[in-house]
Amino acid sequence: MNTAVVVRVEGRVQAVGYRFWAQMEAEKLGITGWIRNEPDGAVVAHLEGPSSAIRDMVRAMWKGPRWCHVTDVTLSEAEVEGYMRFATEY
Secondary structure, eight states: OEEEEEEEEEEEOSSSSHHHHHHHHHHHHTOEEEEEEOTTSOEEEEEEEEHHHHHHHHHHHHHOSTTOEEEEEEEEEOOOOOOSSEEEEO
């Protein structure tokens, strides 16, 4: 059974390849959803998949690609919307 969360990542996470990196990680873990930049400099993602994969993805999002610097990651529950893939939104 799939679960869904919205993840907000703060720090230096824009213009460092974070969304592209997250897309690659999500695809490896079988997670669907999306990720986008926010006007305040954060990145927000909607993740759907098995709870163990979501847990692994959130753990990885604390680290991110080597050029970023994550200062906070917050989660909120979300409804499963049935995404078929993981996409970066511009």
